[in-house]
Amino acid sequence: MNILILGGGGVVGQKLAQSLAQRGHLRGQEITRMTLADIVDPVPVEAPFPVETTTCDIADPASVATSIDADTDVIYLLAAIVSAHAEEDFDTGYRINMTGTINVLERARALGTKPVVVFTSSLAVFGGEVPDPITDHTFLNPQTSYGTQKAIGELLVNDYSRKGFIDGRGFRLPTISVRPGKPNRAASSFMSSILREPLNGQEAICPVEDDFLHYYLSPRKCVENLIKGAELAEDDVGMNRNMMMPGKIWSVRQLIDAMTAVAGAEPAKLIRFEAQPDIQRIVKGWRYDQAPEKSLKLGLTADDSFEDNIRYYLEDDKPAA
């Protein structure tokens, strides 16, 4: 089993690689090789099988061709630029998130071996005048360029699968929190930084009110679900290859209370509420009331409590003092 993670230098890509390295098998077969490819050379991971790292720009078909070996069995397509970045830079968003996805699917098709392709979509594919809750049958109605690019990716994953070029499956990730590292250019960046920075003893700004509701999943659960997602039988995935990944709805207040329950009262004192209209405009258009029946039925899961998300951050990611 030869696995490629495109976007393997990113937060989810690195955690997925570490988890696959520990696990050693996927889809009933031993992993014999794994490649992490990213626009910047990814940090290598320790594994009992060979792991390569390589640079790849998915927007460049030649670069994609050299990164996707002919014997690749499973391709995780995580490479993308995130929401606020794609909104600010229309051309780059389409070049990477749309054309890049086409380049990867075309290369997968050219292999002629019908590799499994796991695509990471987003709940940003929903929006506008669709009723709550969002169900498996809600039509895609993105209200941002990023959401539109992900929606196009979903349709392509469906069509390439229908044609038998790939065995595709796409998962609309909830917002991943608590995300390690530094703030990024996602409009959702604050949904981690209001917890991560205070847990690390630093100040953070919350750009929305504390009753702001959203749909969350921990990095640990996300990776578990991406592994289960690759293992699903093709027939179970069905004719719509894309589905919501389960998450849970919490308010900003509930996130902060969970942090206080796990880490004491001090971190919450480092959060300053300061309205940021540009961020609010994007995140208030996102739909959080999701009913992910299909993925739950297929065995994907959400976190039990947000306290768990806080504990996972402290166990897995908090930098040593």
Ligand SMILES: NC(=O)c1ccc[n+]([C@@H]2O[C@H](COP(=O)([O-])OP(=O)(O)OC[C@H]3O[C@@H](n4cnc5c(N)ncnc54)[C@H](O)[C@@H]3O)[C@@H](O)[C@H]2O)c1
């Ligand atoms: N983290 C979330 O909350 C969330 C929510 C919904 C969807 N997603 C999606 O999940 C995937 C992984 O998210 P993440 O949080 O790990 O993001 P991330 O930004 O940490 O990782 C994405 C990686 O893609 C790489 N990349 C960007 N442009 C590239 C290019 N042209 N060629 C090759 N690599 C390129 C980046 O360098 C980065 O390492 C993305 O597709 C993202 O859109 C994430």
